[in-house]
Amino acid sequence: MSKKVVLITGCSSGMGRAAALYLAKRGFKVFAGSREPERLREIESSSLVPIKLDITDGKSVQSALHDIKRVDILVNNAGYGLVGSVEEISEEEMFNQFNVNVFGVFRVCRAVIPKMRERGGVIINISSFLGKIGLPLLTFYNASKYALEGITDSLRHELKPFNIRVHSVLPGFFDTNFARGNLVTNKLTFSEDSPYKEIVAILAPTIIEQINGGNDKIEVAKLILEIIEDENFSARVAIGDKAKKFIPMRQILSDEEFEQRVERYYNLDRLQ
Ligand SMILES: NC(=O)c1ccc[n+]([C@@H]2O[C@H](COP(=O)([O-])OP(=O)(O)OC[C@H]3O[C@@H](n4cnc5c(N)ncnc54)[C@H](OP(=O)(O)O)[C@@H]3O)[C@@H](O)[C@H]2O)c1
Numbered sequence: 144m145s146k147k148v149v150l151i152t153g154c155s156s157g158m159g160r161a162a163a164l165y166l167a168k169r170g171f172k173v174f175a176g177s178r179e180p181e182r183l184r185e186i187e188s189s190s191l192v193p194i195k196l197d198i199t200d201g202k203s204v205q206s207a208l209h210d211i212k213r214v215d216i217l218v219n220n221a222g223y224g225l226v227g228s229v230e231e232i233s234e235e236e237m238f239n240q241f242n243v244n245v246f247g248v249f250r251v252c253r254a255v256i257p258k259m260r261e262r263g264g265v266i267i268n269i270s271s272f273l274g275k276i277g278l279p280l281l282t283f284y285n286a287s288k289y290a291l292e293g294i295t296d297s298l299r300h301e302l303k304p305f306n307i308r309v310h311s312v313l314p315g316f317f318d319t320n321f322a323r324g325n326l327v328t329n330k331l332t333f334s335e336d337s338p339y340k341e342i343v344a345i346l347a348p349t350i351i352e353q354i355n356g357g358n359d360k361i362e363v364a365k366l367i368l369e370i371i372e373d374e375n376f377s378a379r380v381a382i383g384d385k386a387k388k389f390i391p392m393r394q395i396l397s398d399e400e401f402e403q404r405v406e407r408y409y410n411l412d413r414l415q
Contacts, residue, residue: 146170146171146172146190147170147171147172147215147216147371148171148172148174148211148213148214148215148216149163149166149171149172149173149174149214149215149216149217149218150173150174150176150208150211150214150216150217150218150251150255151163151166151173151174151175151176151217151218151220152176152196152198152218152219152220152221152247152251153176153177153198153220153221153222154175154176154177154183154193154220155177155178155179155182155183156182156319156320156324157317157319157320157321157360158220158269158314158317158319158360158363158364159175159176159177159218159220159221160175160183160186161360161361161363161364162218162220162363162364162367163175163183163186163191164186164191164364165361165364165365165367165368166364166367166368167188167190167191168190169368170190171190171216172190172192173190173191173192174192174194174207174211174214175191175192175193175194176194176195176196176198176207176221177193177194177195177196178195178196178197180193180194180195180196181193194207194211195207196251198221198243198247198248198250198251199239199242199243199246199247199250201250204250204251204254205254207254208254208255208258211258212258213258213259213262214255214258214259214264215259215262215264215265216264216265216266216267216371217251217252217255217259217264217265217266217267218267218269218367219247219248219251219252219266219267219268219269219291220269221243221247222243222244222247222269222287222325223240223243223244223321223325223326223327224281224284224321224325224326224327225237225239225240225281225283225284225327225329226280226281226284226326226327226328226329226332226333226347227280227283227328227329227331227332227333228279228280228282228329228331228332228337228338228339228342229282229283231329231331231332231337231339232283232329232332233329236283236327236329237283240283240284240287241283241286241287241290243287244284244287244288244290244291245287245290245291245294248268248291248294249294252266252294252298256302256307259305259307260305260307262306263305263306263307264306264307264308265307265308265309265310265370265371266298266302266307266308266309266310267309267310267311267312267367267370267371268291268294268295268309268310268311268312269312269314269363270288270291270292270295270311270312270313270314270379271284271288271313271314272313272314272315272381272383272385272386272389272390273285273288274288274289274291274292274311274313275289275292275313275389275390275393276389276390276393276401276405277405278346278350278405278409279339279342279346279411280332280339280342280343280346280347291311292311292379295309295310295311295378295379296378299378308374308376309378310370310376310377310378310379310380311378311379311380312363312366312367312370312379312380312382313379313380313381313382313386313390314358314363314381314382314383314386315357315358315381315382315383315384315385315386315387315388315389316350316353316354316356316357316358316383316384316385317354317357317358317359317360317362317363317383318354318355318356318357318358318359318360319354319357319360321354322350322351322354322355323355326351326354328347333347341414342411342414345409345410345411345413345414346409346411349409349410353385357383357384357385358382358383358384362382362383363382366380366382389404389405392404
């Protein structure tokens with residue numbers, strides 16, 4: 144039987160790279176998408192093929208997929224976090240956050256679904272526990288991941304007749320390149336003159352520390368394999384300490400009670 148074909152976006156580091164390596168070693172043919180595929184040369188093999196893929200560019204997505212005849216599994220992983228207040232973030236920053244985390248997912252899905260529809264398949268969206276929990280200065284990132292949750296819910300209905308399963312993975316904080324290279328901060332919010340400087344002082348160091356001290360990305364790679372192999376896997380799954388702490392709480396508490404827990408946990412109650 145021929146190998147199942149997986150496409151993963153954002154593979155130069157973090158969860159994408161870990162998942163690409165993990166699946167390639169377990170009998171899958173992995174196309175590892177990256178804006179900089181040369182960063183994947185050292186892990187390239189007959190089972191792990193780096194491809195140039197910029198999900199913000201429709202033409203790049205089309206040409207990346209042009210020679211790939213079929214895709215059995217798509218992992219929408221590429222993403223970054225914009226950090227800043229709603230009033231200070233620029234139009235360009237705002238658009239770019241959605242262009243990568245939301246429209247990028249649509250672009251790749253639109254190119255892949257026709258190659259999946261005949262045989263069925265699995266789409267796994269790497270969302271975040273911040274797709275269910277709001278935090279200050281992360282409003283745009285939150286909104287992009289909340290949107291991704293909506294994409295999962297709708298696509299599950301839309302693609303069920305074609306035997307395509309769609310799932311959301313909601314990681315808590317994981318030790319990847321995310322806090323080192325992919326948190327984009329707004330200059331005004333992080334300046335001394337910002338009206339939000341107190342929130343920055345309380346929240347930013349905690350979030351960075353929690354990401355860098357977060358869970359191991361291999362857990363996400365293993366979970367992706369579990370989802371692929373289990374036809375009855377749940378629609379969404381929380382993974383990592385922070386997600387497992389907050390997501391179940393969100394489900395049982397009222398919005399207001401939950402908000403208080405988050406405020407206490409992140410010391411935001413000090414601001415009142
Ligand atoms: N780490 C965490 O704590 C955490 C928690 C919850 C959710 N997540 C989510 O997990 C996914 C993977 O992140 P990670 O933690 O593995 O972080 P990472 O190591 O920074 O990897 C993210 C990847 O996304 C791609 N990417 C980043 N900025 C991009 C841009 N502007 N345009 C296009 N692609 C871009 C990059 O791929 P290329 O350079 O190869 O193109 C990069 O390798 C993201 O969707 C993130 O939101 C992370």
